[in-house]
Amino acid sequence: MxxxxxxxxxxxxxxxxxxxxxxxxxxxxxxxxxxxxxxxxxxxxxxxxxxxxxxxxxxxxxxxxxxxxxxxxxxxxxxxxxxxxxxxxxxxxxxKQLELVDIDDHQIETPTPSGETNIENRWLHKQIMRLAPEYREPLVLQVMAGFSGEEIASILDLNKNTVMTRLFRARSQLKEFMEHQESSTGGQISGRT
Known part of the structure; x- marks a missing residue:
């Protein structure tokens, strides 16, 4: 039993x-x-x-x-x-272990733009990458992943008000980059900055 x-x-x-x-x-x-x-x-x-x-x-x-x-x-x-x-x-x-190479052994490629949209996207990506990481990361999480301020705060282990301030500053800096670009190129965004 x-x-x-x-x-x-x-x-x-x-x-x-x-x-x-x-x-x-x-x-x-x-x-x-x-x-x-x-x-x-x-x-x-x-x-x-x-x-x-x-x-x-x-x-x-x-x-x-x-x-x-x-x-x-x-x-x-x-x-x-x-x-x-x-x-x-x-x-x-x-x-990551960086591999050291002799620059003379490699040909440098110049990117060829494949359309105006591609140029604008690369320009915007470059401008976002210019932001300090503390501003860039919350912006990417909001824009690319669609997270709310509270979710970003949780992911980055920050206060929600800090996240909102960083998002505001990131957008302000991007706006300044755009205004500077427009004034220097007469309203045209180019692949170069």
Missing amino acids: ALNFFKKSRNKKAEDQVSIAMNKEKRYEALVRVWHKDLFRYAYWLTKDRDVAEDLVQETCLRAWRSMDSLLDDKAAKSWLITILRRENARRFER
């Missing part, structure tokens, strides 16, 4: 573990399916390299899988995943 009880108890524990594992897998798959494109878009914006962006998203997903139990509220999943991606991007620079 006691032996039957232990077998049933052991079977119940095994069934529970299988059920938990299946729920974790379904939850993870749902998160990845919903947020993968946003993660890639943000990673690509950060790196401007499709392969690196794909690697970043893959590493983000792997870390998310390993720490699924730490995500208590599925409504916070997007900011949780973006935070993981930001940390993975920072780790990339910690690990």
